[in-house]
Amino acid sequence: MHRSVWGILPGALPLLTLMVMLGPVLLGLWWTLAPALGLLSEGLSLGPLRAALAWPGLREASLLSVTTGIGSTVIALAITALILAGWSGTRAFAVLQRLLSPLLALPHAAAAFGLAFLIAPSGWIARSLSPGVTGWDRPPDLLILQDPWGLTLIAGLVTKEVPFLLLMALAALPQTAPGRSRNVATALGYGRVTGFLKTVFPRLYVQIRLPVYVTLAYAMSTVDVAIILGPNTPPTLSVQIVRWMSDPDIGTRDLAAVAALLQLALVIAAILAWRLAERGVAFLGRRWIESGRRGSAEGAGRVAGYALGALSALALVAGIAGLAVWSVAGLWSFPSALPDGLTWRSWQRHGPPGLEAMGTTLAIAAIATAVALVLAIGCLETEERRGVRPSRAMWLLYLPLLVPQTAFLPGVQIGLLSAGLDTGFGPVVVAHLVFVLPYVFLSLAGPYRAWDARYSTVAATLGAASGRVLWRVRLPMLTRACLTAVAVGMAVSVGQYLPTLLAGGGRVATLTTEAVALASGGDRRAIGVWAILQTGAAFLPFALALGLPALLFRNRRGMQDG
Amino acid sequence: MDRSLNLIAVTIRRAGATLLSVDCEIAPGEVLSVMGPSGSGKSTLLSFVTGTLAPAFDVDGSVLLHGEDITRLPAHCRRIGLLFQDALLFPHMSVGQNLAFGLAPGPERRRDRRARIEAALAEVGLEGFAERDPATLSGGQRARVALMRMLLSEPCALLLDEPFSGLDAERRNQIRRLVFDRARARSLPVLMVTHDAEDAAAAGGRVLRIGGEDCG
Numbered sequence: 076m077h078r079s080v081w082g083i084l085p086g087a088l089p090l091l092t093l094m095v096m097l098g099p100v101l102l103g104l105w106w107t108l109a110p111a112l113g114l115l116s117e118g119l120s121l122g123p124l125r126a127a128l129a130w131p132g133l134r135e136a137s138l139l140s141v142t143t144g145i146g147s148t149v150i151a152l153a154i155t156a157l158i159l160a161g162w163s164g165t166r167a168f169a170v171l172q173r174l175l176s177p178l179l180a181l182p183h184a185a186a187a188f189g190l191a192f193l194i195a196p197s198g199w200i201a202r203s204l205s206p207g208v209t210g211w212d213r214p215p216d217l218l219i220l221q222d223p224w225g226l227t228l229i230a231g232l233v234t235k236e237v238p239f240l241l242l243m244a245l246a247a248l249p250q251t252a253p254g255r256s257r258n259v260a261t262a263l264g265y266g267r268v269t270g271f272l273k274t275v276f277p278r279l280y281v282q283i284r285l286p287v288y289v290t291l292a293y294a295m296s297t298v299d300v301a302i303i304l305g306p307n308t309p310p311t312l313s314v315q316i317v318r319w320m321s322d323p324d325i326g327t328r329d330l331a332a333v334a335a336l337l338q339l340a341l342v343i344a345a346i347l348a349w350r351l352a353e354r355g356v357a358f359l360g361r362r363w364i365e366s367g368r369r370g371s372a373e374g375a376g377r378v379a380g381y382a383l384g385a386l387s388a389l390a391l392v393a394g395i396a397g398l399a400v401w402s403v404a405g406l407w408s409f410p411s412a413l414p415d416g417l418t419w420r421s422w423q424r425h426g427p428p429g430l431e432a433m434g435t436t437l438a439i440a441a442i443a444t445a446v447a448l449v450l451a452i453g454c455l456e457t458e459e460r461r462g463v464r465p466s467r468a469m470w471l472l473y474l475p476l477l478v479p480q481t482a483f484l485p486g487v488q489i490g491l492l493s494a495g496l497d498t499g500f501g502p503v504v505v506a507h508l509v510f511v512l513p514y515v516f517l518s519l520a521g522p523y524r525a526w527d528a529r530y531s532t533v534a535a536t537l538g539a540a541s542g543r544v545l546w547r548v549r550l551p552m553l554t555r556a557c558l559t560a561v562a563v564g565m566a567v568s569v570g571q572y573l574p575t576l577l578a579g580g581g582r583v584a585t586l587t588t589e590a591v592a593l594a595s596g597g598d599r600r601a602i603g604v605w606a607i608l609q610t611g612a613a614f615l616p617f618a619l620a621l622g623l624p625a626l627l628f629r630n631r632r633g634m635q636d637g
Numbered sequence: 638m639d640r641s642l643n644l645i646a647v648t649i650r651r652a653g654a655t656l657l658s659v660d661c662e663i664a665p666g667e668v669l670s671v672m673g674p675s676g677s678g679k680s681t682l683l684s685f686v687t688g689t690l691a692p693a694f695d696v697d698g699s700v701l702l703h704g705e706d707i708t709r710l711p712a713h714c715r716r717i718g719l720l721f722q723d724a725l726l727f728p729h730m731s732v733g734q735n736l737a738f739g740l741a742p743g744p745e746r747r748r749d750r751r752a753r754i755e756a757a758l759a760e761v762g763l764e765g766f767a768e769r770d771p772a773t774l775s776g777g778q779r780a781r782v783a784l785m786r787m788l789l790s791e792p793c794a795l796l797l798d799e800p801f802s803g804l805d806a807e808r809r810n811q812i813r814r815l816v817f818d819r820a821r822a823r824s825l826p827v828l829m830v831t832h833d834a835e836d837a838a839a840a841g842g843r844v845l846r847i848g849g850e851d852c853g
Contacts, residue, residue: 462693529725530727532684532712532719533719533721533725534727535687535689535712536718536719537713537739537786537787538713538716538741540713541711551729632770632773633728633729634729
């Protein structure tokens with residue numbers, strides 16, 4: 076029975092997976108192209124293009140996308156490299172890693188709100204320095220949040236990108252055998268940082284190149300973080316696209332479509348430019364290596380790397396604490412460091428609608444993640460049974476993450492409406508799946524492929540057919556890896572803003588869409604409640620992923636770290 | 638009835654190059670030791686016989702068990718037992734569940750299955766171990782559980798892949814004797830690959846050195 080089912084599936088599953096991931100992207104791009112060419116209104120024309128070019132903010136908005144995207148990625152990559160160079164393999168590094176890993180699950184919107192509460196003129200930092208250091212007895216009139224250069228936006232992106240790049244790098248690090256290289260470099264008189272940068276980093280970078288491009292594409296086109304921390308007049312190009320998409324005037328859709336194509340072109344150009352820059356850096360790097368210089372600023376490099384890494388972790392943690400305190404704050408006058416009184420009133424007011432949105436959020440996340448898990452296991456099991464090695468098609472997994480969300484999601488909405496289909500819950504789940512699937516697959520693939528196949532051979536010689544081996548041996552042994560993949564998938568889904576907004580037609584209310592919608596209002600107590608709920612929804616699956624195996628296998632020592 | 642294991646004109650190739658050629662018959666209760674340096678394809682031969690060979694290999698020849706050609710049968714239908722160097726007890730199951738996994742499903746009741754598992758444990762001196770976590774067992778105890786798990790699946794032949802090299806010298810003798818005794822008691826043909834001449838000597842059967850020589 077298992078055999079016959081599998082007889083049909085092997086060819087179909089990887090294909091189905093690709094369709095699920097790439098179908099919406101390609102259809103979305105097509106339905107972005109069509110209105111941009113005027114095909115949906117007056118027939119092929121340059122009208123939409125001219126109208127978009129006539130928008131006075133276009134140059135500045137595009138420039139902002141490029142500077143904030145490239146700036147934050149360069150900084151995050153530099154911090155990541157410095158941390159790894161100065162500290163990998165040390166105990167201090169293990170501490171930092173344990174601090175940063177869970178922060179990866181923190182939704183971007185909650186992180187951005189937390190940071191905003193920290194650095195705003197009336198935020199915790201200003202409060203703790205006032206009036207003693209600053210002399211302020213009321214919040215200063217400074218444009219820190221939403222500054223016109225996007226510096227706060229860059230800071231917000233960097234704090235979230237450092238954990239991501241660091242964990243990606245850590246996953247790839249063992250393949251570069253850093254310990255041996257360090258020993259050789261040390262024996263030749265190189266310090267830790269210089270030795271790492273000259274011997275390990277070039278090989279490591281090749282391994283994490285795709286995640287770096289993903290980071291770049293994301294940072295250039297993020298919407299929720301840019302709404303919260305980014306400039307307003309004009310906003311980044313992506314935010315402007317969403318504004319045009321949500322304008323009741325149907326004509327602005329065409330403008331949004333043109334801008335979406337421009338966004339796509341900008342991201343492609345930025346990745347190509349990054350690629351060229353890689354060559355340049357490699358050339359300079361080789362000259363640096365050949366110079367034989369042993370490096371001089373060793374200590375400063377180490378301290379800077381660790382300080383910046385710890386700072387971004389602390390900023391995120393303090394941000395969450397700030398959100399929590401605001402959610403229960405009564406009167407809180409400046410410059411008191413803590414509220415004058417605590418009250419549950421905000422929770423009583425926003426709790427019930429919050430829990431309702433939490434239900435919707437978790438339902439979407441659970442369905443999208445369940446489908447993603449089935450497809451990922453199906454693909455990995457097919458790979459296993461056919462005895463094929465992981466193919467070069469792996470980069471296709473990254474494709475939905477490389478195409479900017481704002482480039483194809485407007486097309487998804489336009490396409491749904493043009494085809495007479497409605498936006499809503501179903502399309503939202505499908506749109507989430509596009510982003511959940513790659514992360515679930517990437518999270519599961521390592522442990523799945525590393526599993527000792529001799530267990531499968533033993534089970535088969537004991538008379539177990541391949542289906543029984545999968546259900547009774549392999550998946551139970553990979554319980555922890557599967558649950559971690561589920562937690563990663565759910566965290567990704569919980570954090571999605573744009574797919575929910577556009578595929579849901581604005582009618583599917585999740586914790587993320589509701590929280591971001593509060594950004595312009597400035598009701599800090601409400602934001603506190605919603606952002607804490609959002610954070611909870613993202614962390615809950617991780618708590619289960621850690622707790623369940625410990626409970627299920629409490630009498631099985633061999634399963635404690637498997 | 639012929640109860641031997643036959644390898645008939647088996648040649649395994651990888652990327653056009655011949656890895657090994659074997660042609661031999663193993664009688665019931667006989668142990669054939671296959672020896673060769675690492676990389677000579679000993680384990681590849683076992684994968685071929687169990688039906689778990691990677692598609693990258695090309696194979697000619699056939700495997701006969703009890704006179705029946707099993708070359709094209711899937712691994713779980715071949716009735717060939719296998720022991721590795723590591724016991725490979727399933728870590729998420731208790732010792733008893735590991736044995737129950739091996740025990741072929743039958744018409745007998747749950748209580749009878751339990752009794753067979755208890756009897757199997759008693760046979761190797763592990764009475765009352767059914768509820769134990771395999772991770773808490775010693776190396777020798779694990780090897781014994783693995784042996785009984787395999788025997789409960791009622792195989793018609795036995796393959797051993799360096800089965801004793803993970804044990805210390807004292808246990809090695811004990812487990813070696815145990816395995817060979819059980820196999821002989823059940824009249825199983827045994828194919829063992831090893832790099833340890835002592836294993837081959839203890840087996841007392843023919844020795845096949847791979848790299849072109851046939852057993853005869």
